[in-house]
Amino acid sequence: MAIPVEQLADEMYEIIKESAGVKKLKGGDLTKAMVAKYGDEVSRADAKAAIRMLIDSGRCVYGYFGGSSIELPHSEAAENK
Template identity: 95%
Template sequence: MAIPVEQLADEMYEIVKESAGVKKLKGGDLTKAMVAKYGDDVSRADVKAAIRVLIDSGRCVYGYFGGSSIELPHTEAAENQ
């Protein structure tokens, strides 16, 4: 049974939150985590759609340094206010 995209997004958000400050996660890492959990019930397209939900809602942002990681919104160290 296919897993709803919103549910995937929520679960991926928790993973990103737990990894914040420890490891920068990329889209592939989240895909592997979801496939490991749900097997054939999730596809890469589902995970991509869930990532878009996270980015569009502003719950996560793309990081630039060290590869295109998916991170919690933050202030870059270079930024001056």
């Protein structure tokens, strides 16, 4: 039985939160983590949809340094305010 996309998004969000400041995670890392956990119950398309949900909802943003990672929203250190 396929895992609902909302559940995948929530679980991905938890992984991103735990890794914040420790490791930058990319879309592929999150997909692999879900596949490792649920096997065939997760398709790549579902994982992509979950990532899209995280980004579109604003819960996560794309970072750039060292590759396009998926991160918690943050104010850039370089920003001159």
